[in-house]
Amino acid sequence: MLMRRGCAIAVWLVLAAGASVAQVLPADDTILPAVVRIDVYVDPPDLLSPWQKAGVEHVTGAGILVGRGAVLTAAHVVADAVSIEVQSAFSAERSVAEVAYIGHECDLALLRLEDPRFLAEVEPVPIGATPAPGTELRIYGFPIGGESVSYSSGIVSRVQVGTYVHSAEDLLLVQTDAPVNPGNSGGPAIASGRLAGIAMQTLEDAENIGYLxxxxxxxxxxxxVSDGRYDGFPRLGVRLQDLGSPALREYLGMPPGTSGGLVIRVDDGGPADEVLRPGDVLLSIGGRPLANDLTVDLPGIGRVDWSAAVRSRQIGEPIELEWLRGGERRRARIELTPHRPLVPGRHTAEVPRYFVFGGILFQPLSYEYLRDYFEDPPAELELWATDRNVVTPDRHELIIIQQVLPDPVNRGYQDWADLVVETVNGVRPRDLDALAELVDTATGEWLAIEVGDGRRMVLPLAEARAARERILRNFGLDDDRSPDLRRRSPGPADRPNAPADRGDRRKPRRAGSAGEAGPRGPAGTGA
Known part of the structure; x- marks a missing residue:
C-alpha cells in the first residue's frame, strides 16, 4: 500500500500487482472532494547505525479530510517525514502539511494543513461505525498505475483482533476483499457515506485480502489526541492461557459453568502487577465475561480476542477485573497506567537509543529491528520478541550487542552480533540507561560481559575508555550514546560535538533464508 520510489517495498505493506483494476469514479461521488494525495519525503533512522539516517526516500499515500484543515492518514505513510505535501483529488493545488499527531501503535496520523484556504470549501467526512461482516465498502486512493484518484469496491469479510505490521501491536482490524494496492495506504474506506476505516496493509501472497x-x-x-497529546493504547500487562481443557478447569477448582483464562505471566510494573498472579483465573474484564477461548463479546463488534476489552479503553481509565484465586472470587478496580512490553514494536524515542563502549554497540531490541533487517531473525531474538516478551523486575528492556565496531581494543569479538546481554560485571542491566551507568561507573582492570549463550566478552577497562575518541572518529559518531542517556563519572567528559558523516551508510539486510515477515505470535495471548 505504501508506494516508494527508488527502493524496495516492504512486502507486508504491499499487495503485489494483480488482476484487479481501479474503477472509474461516478460523477455524483460526494466523498471525492475530501480525498487527498499525500507526497512525503522521509529520512528514517538507520537502526544498524543508529547515530545516522538511512537516506531520503519519496513515498506516496492517500488521506481523507476529517476536520477543518485536518487530514487523517496512515502513520507509516508519514513516519520519519521531513517534507509533506497534500494535493486535492480535484486539482493540481497543493498545501504543505505537518504531522500534528501520530499513533504508531494504531498506524494513524493526523496532519495539519499549513494553508487555511486549502480545502476550506470541502465538507469533512464524518466517522461512522466499525462495519460488520458483509458491509459494502469503497476504498479510495492513488494506486500504482496512474496519477489520478480511483476507488475499489468490496465487502467486509471479518472483524477481529490482528497484528498491525507497522507496530507489531495487536488491535482491532477489518478484513476486506476490496483490492488494496500500492498507493492506497492511508486512503479512506467508506460505507454509507461515512468513514468506516483507513487502508493500511495486505496479506502477503494472497489475492484481494486487505486490512483496514x-x-x-x-x-x-x-x-x-483531543487533549493535545497522544498517549496510546493501554495494555493489562498479563499473558493468558485458554481453558478449553475440562481437566485443567477441574484442576483449577473452577465451578461448573464458569469460564475464563489462566494467568501465566504478569509484567513487572504493569497495571495488573500486585493485583493478579500467575495461577489466577481471570473471569471478566470491564464487566464482560471471558470465554474459555479467551474471547469477549464487544457491543457493535461481536466476539473478539479479550485484549480488545482492554485496548478499547483510554490510558488512565479505570477497569474492573474479576478473578478466581484458590477457588475464591475476587474483584478489583485498577487504573490502566502506561505500560510497554519488554520488546516493543518500534524504537521508543525519536532518535533510536544506543550506547557504544569499546566499539561494542548496545541497543534495546525491537520488533522493528527484526522485521527490517532480517529475512530470518535469529531464533533467540525471535523467542524474546514473542514467548519471552514479559517485563520482569530485573529486565524492563532487552539489551543486545547489535554489532562490534572493529578496533584493536575489541580483538577476538569483532564477529559478535545480535546477542542478548545477560550481565555486565555480574549485574543484569535493567535497561539501556542502567547498562550505561554500569559501564560509566565501572572500576578495576576489566569489563566483563556475559551474553545469552553463556559466552563472555572481557575488555581492558582503561584501554577501552582510551579508545573512545578513536572509535568515534573512525565511525563518524558525534557521541558514544544517544541524547537520552546521561553520562556518569568516572567516565570521560563529554566530547565537544564534531561534524559527522551523515551520508547513507545503510547496510544490507542481514543474511538468512527467506521466511515469514517478523516474529510469530506466542502460544498464549497477552495485552
Whole structure:
C-alpha cells in the first residue's frame, strides 16, 4: 500500500500487482472532494547505525479530510517525514502539511494543513461505525498505475483482533476483499457515506485480502489526541492461557459453568502487577465475561480476542477485573497506567537509543529491528520478541550487542552480533540507561560481559575508555550514546560535538533464508 520510489517495498505493506483494476469514479461521488494525495519525503533512522539516517526516500499515500484543515492518514505513510505535501483529488493545488499527531501503535496520523484556504470549501467526512461482516465498502486512493484518484469496491469479510505490521501491536482490524494496492495506504474506506476505516496493509501472497484500521480505533485515536497529546493504547500487562481443557478447569477448582483464562505471566510494573498472579483465573474484564477461548463479546463488534476489552479503553481509565484465586472470587478496580512490553514494536524515542563502549554497540531490541533487517531473525531474538516478551523486575528492556565496531581494543569479538546481554560485571542491566551507568561507573582492570549463550566478552577497562575518541572518529559518531542517556563519572567528559558523516551508510539486510515477515505470535495471548 505504501508506494516508494527508488527502493524496495516492504512486502507486508504491499499487495503485489494483480488482476484487479481501479474503477472509474461516478460523477455524483460526494466523498471525492475530501480525498487527498499525500507526497512525503522521509529520512528514517538507520537502526544498524543508529547515530545516522538511512537516506531520503519519496513515498506516496492517500488521506481523507476529517476536520477543518485536518487530514487523517496512515502513520507509516508519514513516519520519519521531513517534507509533506497534500494535493486535492480535484486539482493540481497543493498545501504543505505537518504531522500534528501520530499513533504508531494504531498506524494513524493526523496532519495539519499549513494553508487555511486549502480545502476550506470541502465538507469533512464524518466517522461512522466499525462495519460488520458483509458491509459494502469503497476504498479510495492513488494506486500504482496512474496519477489520478480511483476507488475499489468490496465487502467486509471479518472483524477481529490482528497484528498491525507497522507496530507489531495487536488491535482491532477489518478484513476486506476490496483490492488494496500500492498507493492506497492511508486512503479512506467508506460505507454509507461515512468513514468506516483507513487502508493500511495486505496479506502477503494472497489475492484481494486487505486490512483496514476500523472506525472504533480511529475514534479512540482522535479522542486520545483531543487533549493535545497522544498517549496510546493501554495494555493489562498479563499473558493468558485458554481453558478449553475440562481437566485443567477441574484442576483449577473452577465451578461448573464458569469460564475464563489462566494467568501465566504478569509484567513487572504493569497495571495488573500486585493485583493478579500467575495461577489466577481471570473471569471478566470491564464487566464482560471471558470465554474459555479467551474471547469477549464487544457491543457493535461481536466476539473478539479479550485484549480488545482492554485496548478499547483510554490510558488512565479505570477497569474492573474479576478473578478466581484458590477457588475464591475476587474483584478489583485498577487504573490502566502506561505500560510497554519488554520488546516493543518500534524504537521508543525519536532518535533510536544506543550506547557504544569499546566499539561494542548496545541497543534495546525491537520488533522493528527484526522485521527490517532480517529475512530470518535469529531464533533467540525471535523467542524474546514473542514467548519471552514479559517485563520482569530485573529486565524492563532487552539489551543486545547489535554489532562490534572493529578496533584493536575489541580483538577476538569483532564477529559478535545480535546477542542478548545477560550481565555486565555480574549485574543484569535493567535497561539501556542502567547498562550505561554500569559501564560509566565501572572500576578495576576489566569489563566483563556475559551474553545469552553463556559466552563472555572481557575488555581492558582503561584501554577501552582510551579508545573512545578513536572509535568515534573512525565511525563518524558525534557521541558514544544517544541524547537520552546521561553520562556518569568516572567516565570521560563529554566530547565537544564534531561534524559527522551523515551520508547513507545503510547496510544490507542481514543474511538468512527467506521466511515469514517478523516474529510469530506466542502460544498464549497477552495485552
Amino acid at each position: 484500521v476500523p472506525a472504533a480505533v480511529i475514534r479512540h485515536f482522535l479522542d486520545d
